[in-house]
Amino acid sequence: MINSKGFTLIELIVVIILIAILAVSVAPKFDGTSGYEAHTHRAQLISALRLTQQRAMQQTNSTDGYCHEIVFDDVESRYGIPNRVDCTETNPVFLPSWQADATGHTVDSRYQITFNIDGLPNPQTVGFDWMGRPTESCSGGCEINVSQAEGQTLKIYIEEEGYINVFTELHP
Secondary structure (H helix, E strand, C coil), X not given: CCCCCCCCHHHHHHHHHHHHHHHHHHHHHHHCCHHHHHHHHHHHHHHHHHHHHHHHXXXXXXXXXXXXXXXXXXXXXXXXXXXXXXXXXXXXXXXXCCCCCCCCEECCHHHCEEEEECCEXXXXXXXXXXXXXXXXXXCCCEEEEEEECCCEEEEEEECCCCCEEEEEEECC
């Protein structure tokens, strides 16, 4: 009987392959968080859109007086509704004293994230009717772009029927 100590060639190759897989998948995470910021803000915007859509579908009385909208500001990188009970209060879009509710958010300027609808300049509004269909600037469907200064653009597409799709597009 031979008493051998050490690893076989197959065991060494398997360990090297596992280390390589871990290095490829984990190493980019130490590169910084800037690449993930656009994804985070897109996920937050999707949540805000779906919450606004659900609120609109729950309040079927067209005279309830509530705004089932999200306004994208043209001054800062932020979205929300200036006054949930007064849809006409959009000029100025946001007062300096504006506080975001569950459907609003202000992006810290260091992340250099911008929002627009169909590539058009803000202010723009996405609203929903009592059936969850998009209205305002998004009537008939639209594409919301979440762009980062590093060239990454994440897209949210709201279909005419109200379904919210998510797409990612990378620019070199």
